[in-house]
Amino acid sequence: MRSAQILLLLCILGAVLWSTAKANNANIPEECCFAYYQRRIAIDKIKAYEVTRSDCSKKGVILITQRNYRFCANPEEPFIKKVMKYIDESKF
Structure with a gap:
């Protein structure tokens, strides 16, 4: 009986820790720039752009x-x- 209670407690603790870790990773930006490409690209070769999120370091x-x-x-x-x-x- 005692081992079943300990196992249940460990399962609950594991679920709490897993959900906390999962929630912390939910708001990470998908793409950030850490270095800039230095060469020019012809304007007609570029079809779109995306601005990185404000929580990126750069x-x-x-x-x-x-x-x-x-x-x-x-x-x-x-x-x-x-x-x-x-x-x-x-x-347009």
Whole structure:
């Protein structure tokens, strides 16, 4: 009887710890930029961009090419601002 109670207690403790760990990982951003791609990509090769979430350690823009390659870029760079404006205007 005593071993059944201990087993039940361990199962409950395990479930609590597992749900806590699962909840802590629920709000992690899917993609962050840790380094920027330094070379220029032709504007006509870029089909879309995504701005990284604010909880990433570094601000970034993910450029998506026609072939679905993804590159991180610095959103403060004038060329990247031009690319973002070009893509925004081309959608309308």
